[in-house]
Amino acid sequence: MRFIDDFRNAEHVKALAGSIERRAAQAGRPLRFMEVCGGHTMAIHRFGLPQLLPESVELLSGPGCPVCVTPTTYIDRAIELGRDGALLTTFGDLYRVPGSERSVEGASAAGLLEALVVYSPRDALRAAQDSHDREVVFLAIGFETTAPTVAATLLEAKRLGLRNFRVLSGHKTMPRALRALLEAPEVAIDGFILPGHVCTITGARPFTFIPDEFGVPCCVTGFEPADILASIEKLTELCGPGRRPALENAYRRAVRPDGNEKALALLERVMVPVDAQWRGIGHIPGSGLDLGPQWLEFRVEPPDPERPSAEYSACRCGDVLRGLIKPAECSLFGEVCTPDSPVGPCMVSSEGSCAAHFKYGSQTFTAGLAEIAENGKGY
Template identity: 50%
Template sequence: MSDAVLKDARTISSLVAKIGAVVGQRDRPLAFMEVCGTHTHAIASAGLRRLLPKGIRLVSGPGCPVCVTPVGYLDHAVALGSRPGTTLCTFGDLYRVPSSHGSLELLAASGGRVRIVYSARDSLDVARERPSEDVIFLSIGFETTTPTIAAVLEEAEREGLANFRILVGNKTIPSALRAIARDPETQLDGLLLPGHVSVITGWHVYRFLADELQLPAVVSGFAPAEITRAILELVQQATTGRAEVVNQYARVVTAEGNRVAQDLVDRYFEPADATWRGLGSITGSGLALREQWARRDAGRVDIEFPEPEEPAGCRCGDVLKGLIDPPQCPLFGTRCTPDAPVGACMVSSEGSCAAWYRHERLGLELPGRADTQQGG
């Protein structure tokens, strides 16, 4: 073990001891939601849940873009991609997510043109290669991703690439957090705020959590010691009745965020209502292309697609609201695995079901043994 790793282990151990001393014995564990999919995986891969005292429950939130993309978006994409002369470009995670009656993967297997791209910019190359085709980028993601998509639109405009469009499914985190925090079912005691998203938005956009909803909140980095330190801050606030938004990721997150990226997004997009898997429609929590860019909007193509149907038995919605831990879904690890996923939360590398499957299954008796869960 290197000196750095040993130092980190000692830091985490000391922070966990402090958390234990502050949290004490409780009738109900303090429930903290990590909002970001990268935090979900960092927590799971470091085994932090097992290290923390029983008085703490960490629940995963809606911070995985693929997981919160509703089935209806995929149905829409499949319908667009089924038209002759159309090529869809998508990130790999979305490719395997079940739609109501298939998936992008199945569309490709049955002759549809679907290209997996590693960045939104790659889809411009596809549009250049296939000038006679309608090339549609499946645009999903949060504040971190949207500026790159706006930059791609800028490039398409500059170059006059008339055959490039996007199907907008982009979402914004603060409105979703407001909806979750207000939901009486969730009973949260604090939030671990997303580091990457906050680099763009700035931490001031979360002040409503403390000022209006009296919820402690901490912006944190992704190293296990940073996350553990953020949890200590949440515990200290929650046990003393304080509610503040604390920025512990100040080396990259500022109060106001990245103004250049915000302005670029603003040029192409405006706020819109959006449907989130599991959370339903949330006012102002999504983005739409401004009227000026209607020609870039694949959502305006006149096309019919079926009424969306969620995968039978999948409880992604309850997982995304933190109401259950993934192993409490009866399909977890049996009918639903990363190799044969039923729901989006098991497909995406940032999904909480995938994180639990990869890192937290040891000691669980599958399927879904209720007495091994941390709460629910």
């Protein structure tokens, strides 16, 4: 645990906060930074990091939670497969995500299907080995971080000659999504905190287009308080007078420029880029991954990427995911939409920005206690 404790050292964290404040003053304008990884969102709110930042530096959560951006059509498709008799295997946080009518959890509770929560695709493979003839479908979602483990599992499935293991791929890739975000005229971001886990696989290089083409600085970082503050310090510095936008890496202990070559080779071997539907954002060409031509025996037909995700009309998750509003600005937040009965994707996933804000009461502590006394709890 020493390794983690070093990055949670109170003196170190406070020193970084002081440095950010000085640099923000030098920048002399309000700065809005977006983190695009659910793990970052959770860490930021769990450690209350916005409370350590000067007023001029604001953190927004982007489309970085794979569960949040999984469309209702995907859940509906999964339930359909379960109702046809397949045993569904899923990561825990996808289990509760509502489709257009119900979640996998809800369908399982209603006796419509059987689902097993697993920690990894290997567990799903083992379930297929144990199930003999029954079809086992793994609900494969996640970014470049998770996709290689699915690719490796498929290699194993082929080696074992398994005939009852299938994958419903809802995998997505990050760089295309960030490009779509940067191309949207209403989105105004001064810097990106790049996803540390994704970059461990892809390397930092696929993100160089952000400073090069859009003139926006970005910084790769890890998940401890000192990591995240170090990236904010770097971004604040890059927003200072006379500085040029650049891509920095504050997570050198894990991320190399070219990433994890083995994992990338696996991905190349098994998966192919496809169009994808992002919940709350829409259709993004080439931003998904599906099983390649040599792996069709394991593939389940995913839902049509053109078909939009069915959302509750008052839900503003799309605006939250693009950094246009903060979760508490949505009229459903904390009233109609809570982790117990989530309406939108950002409240559903434990890593969604609405869930993180609600769970840790971030809006309460950043609003200031005086304001809370005046307006109630802020949610």
